[in-house]
């Protein structure tokens with residue numbers, strides 16, 4: 346059992362629509378949408394060994410800012426709740442969280458403190474987006490191009506010991522500016538690839554009721570250990586790039602760095618060079 350199948354057991358309580366996106370949405374009825382997202386990270390499952398407290402704080406803010414960015418929204422506010430095994434960890438941890446929030450235009454405005462057996466963090470964030478620019482995982486249409494920002498797989502390479510990409514793993518950069526530009530250019534759908542490219546494509550396929558035909562010749566494969574590039578690219582998590590679909594006509598208006606990796610097709614599923622892609626990625630399991 347993993348977190349995705351467990352989520353399936355509560356979708357009827359929360360709503361199919363609500364649980365099919367990176368953020369929840371609240372219509373402010375003035376032409377804007379308030380988006381919100383929350384993420385929980387734990388010492389043992391989410392923070393690789395050797396991270397500084399500052400890096401843990403940065404990562405905790407970054408994962409939530411990334412979900413806000415994936416809706417095309419401007420992040421405004423973060424709340425950071427911290428369960429601590431050792432109270433002396435709080436100041437450097439919060440310095441990292443505040444630094445990340447500030448870098449991307451948000452303010453840490455509250456949180457909570459508790460004692461706990463392992464460092465446990467819940468970061469909740471809010472962002473604002475014009476209704477006309479608001480992007481969701483649904484909305485991709487057959488014929489659209491499939492694109493990504495950044496180079497998927499670098500965080501996983503670092504997790505496997507490649508020191509060159511340590512920063513990609515430990516201090517991820519949420520694609521806040523790119524998200525707003527992609528949304529303003531009229532992308533049909535968008536999400537972040539926190540859990541890996543393949544599993545994110547499957548999530549988007551479900552939400553949009555379409556499929557994806559990728560072309561490996563178009564992949565901007567990472568420079569990693571021989572034989573691992575494709576594995577990391579498709580299945581590695583923790584990169585926080587944006588996956589988006591956009592019509593061919595709208596793409597020239599997009600002033601951002603991206604790679605076109607394939608196109609949207611009518612049948613649900615994910616294929617690469619005509620072969621089915623495995624549905625797997627970073628997951629929590631029991």
Ligand SMILES: Nc1ncnc2c1ncn2[C@@H]1O[C@H](COP(=O)(O)OP(=O)(O)OP(=O)(O)O)[C@@H](O)[C@H]1O
Pocket residue numbers: 352355359363364365366367368369382383384408412539540
């Ligand atoms: N316990 C829960 N109760 C209600 N909704 C939930 C719960 N867990 C997840 N969801 C919702 O399900 C959707 C998918 O969650 P998921 O955590 O996979 O997305 P994410 O935050 O984009 O990914 P990541 O955890 O990698 O940051 C989101 O809309 C989320 O709010």
Ligand SMILES: Cc1ncc(C[n+]2csc(CCOP(=O)(O)O)c2C)c(N)n1
Pocket residue numbers: 384385386390391392393408500504514539540582583584627629
């Ligand atoms: C052991 C380990 N493996 C991978 C990563 C990279 N990483 C950081 S957050 C995240 C996904 C979102 O988390 P969640 O799905 O729990 O919200 C991933 C894949 C890491 N930091 N540590």
Ligand SMILES: [Mg+2]
Pocket residue numbers: 367411412415536537538539
């Ligand atoms: Mg997400």
Ligand SMILES: [Mg+2]
Pocket residue numbers: 382383384408409412539
């Ligand atoms: Mg999240």
Ligand SMILES: [Mg+2]
Pocket residue numbers: 348
């Ligand atoms: Mg999750």
